Every structure is written in C-alpha cells, then in structure tokens.
Amino acid sequence: MITLHKFILPILASLLLVNCEPTVQPINYGQDGCSYCRMTIVEDLYGAELLSVKGKVFKFDSIECLTAFVIKGEVKTEQTHSLYFTDFEDVGHLYPLNEMIFVQAKKLKSPMGLNLSAFRTQGTADNVAELYFGEIMTWEQVQNYVGQSWLK
Numbered sequence: 001m002i003t004l005h006k007f008i009l010p011i012l013a014s015l016l017l018v019n020c021e022p023t024v025q026p027i028n029y030g031q032d033g034c035s036y037c038r039m040t041i042v043e044d045l046y047g048a049e050l051l052s053v054k055g056k057v058f059k060f061d062s063i064e065c066l067t068a069f070v071i072k073g074e075v076k077t078e079q080t081h082s083l084y085f086t087d088f089e090d091v092g093h094l095y096p097l098n099e100m101i102f103v104q105a106k107k108l109k110s111p112m113g114l115n116l117s118a119f120r121t122q123g124t125a126d127n128v129a130e131l132y133f134g135e136i137m138t139w140e141q142v143q144n145y146v147g148q149s150w151l152k
Helices: 002-019 063-071 122-131 139-149
Strands: 048-052 057-060 080-086 094-096 101-105 116-119 134-137
Touching: 048 063, 057 063, 063 080, 063 116, 063 139, 101 122, 101 139, 116 122, 116 139, 122 134, 134 139
Parallel strands: none
Antiparallel strands: 048 057, 048 080, 080 094, 101 116, 101 134
C-alpha cells in the first residue's frame, strides 16, 4: 500500500503542474477592458495578451498598450510567460510574439493612435507597409517607438 502511494502522488503532482500551464484566453470584444488604459476592447484587429508564469491573463486593446505595460514593468520580465497578438488578417485569433511582424503606418489607424498592427506573414506585412506608407518593425523597434513616442 505504501509503495502505491509513492507512485500515485508524483503522478498527481505532475498532472497538476501540466494543467497550470498559462493559456491564451479569447478576448470578449465589447466587454473586456484593457489592462493598461482601462478602455473597453472593441476593435478585433488589434487585441493582444500577456500571460504571466502564474497563469494570469492581461488583455489589451492595442499593441501600444501591451508594449507600454511591458516597458513600465507592470509584470516583471521574469514573471512574464508569453505575449500574444492578433494577426490583422486573422481577427479573433491570438498568435505568439515570435510569429509576428509589426507594421507602423500613419494611414492605418490603431485604437490608441500609434498606428501599429501585427501580421504573421512577411509578404502581407510588406504589402501593408507599402500600401499604407508604413514601416516594418521588430518587437525591439516597437518597444523603442512606444517608449519614445508615448512614454517620454
């Protein structure tokens, strides 16, 4: 009987750890509030999320709000599990940072006015940048842009 408990407890503990993995939650547009600016998230082309290592989900109405939240250290880097963004062409779905290409285009308005959008394909990002007189940006460039333009 004692031997059986030695096997069951580690299995149960490992199952609990697996179930604690942070997961993306759908944004309820028109209902959820932005964790940074507190406005209601309404535009489904721009939603974003930050997941903490403890599984807390922070939702944002724009790339610039999530970026400002990160820059200000609202959740410490070591407590951040992952970042997710809406692909402008695939609304309603969030994709991890490492799959995203960002475009800043003055003629493609975003909710908070820095005119940032995200795409999963380079070709689409290039076309949008050309069509809307924009610039392709990396995540580091987005952080610099938000820091210099918004958080002076």
